[in-house]
Amino acid sequence: MSDPFPRPTIRLDKWLWQARFVKSRTLAAALVSGGHVRVNANRIDKPGARVGPGDTLTFPQGHEIRVVRILAPGDRRGPATEARTLYEDLTPIKEIPPENPLYEGKGRPTKKDRRQIGRLNKPPLE
Numbered sequence: 001m002s003d004p005f006p007r008p009t010i011r012l013d014k015w016l017w018q019a020r021f022v023k024s025r026t027l028a029a030a031l032v033s034g035g036h037v038r039v040n041a042n043r044i045d046k047p048g049a050r051v052g053p054g055d056t057l058t059f060p061q062g063h064e065i066r067v068v069r070i071l072a073p074g075d076r077r078g079p080a081t082e083a084r085t086l087y088e089d090l091t092p093i094k095e096i097p098p099e100n101p102l103y104e105g106k107g108r109p110t111k112k113d114r115r116q117i118g119r120l121n122k123p124p125l126e
Helices: 012-018 025-033 080-086 111-121
Strands: 037-039 042-044 056-061 064-070 087-089
Touching: 012 025, 012 037, 012 056, 012 080
Parallel strands: none
Antiparallel strands: 037 042, 037 056, 056 064, 064 087
């Protein structure tokens, strides 16, 4: 018995390109062929693998690992606002570590500032 309403699907490389995760289909195919993409936790190495709504993709993008859930297969590679409607981003938010405290003066400390810093670091006289 076949499903009366088949799930709409699209090629994995084409979806990655349409959702603007990669700049070209060639790069998308290379990403998938290299075994860097997982669909529902299963490693996929064929760019022609079919994906559709409800599938979860895990793949590297830059220095991050992205996790997205497909919401729609998409019809074209449109603007970024349209591409964002094709997926739900499940990537965990990473806390950005605080930057190092900067010197409160302007630029390099002067000789007077260095003497004052030196006096603060000396142990008190007994």
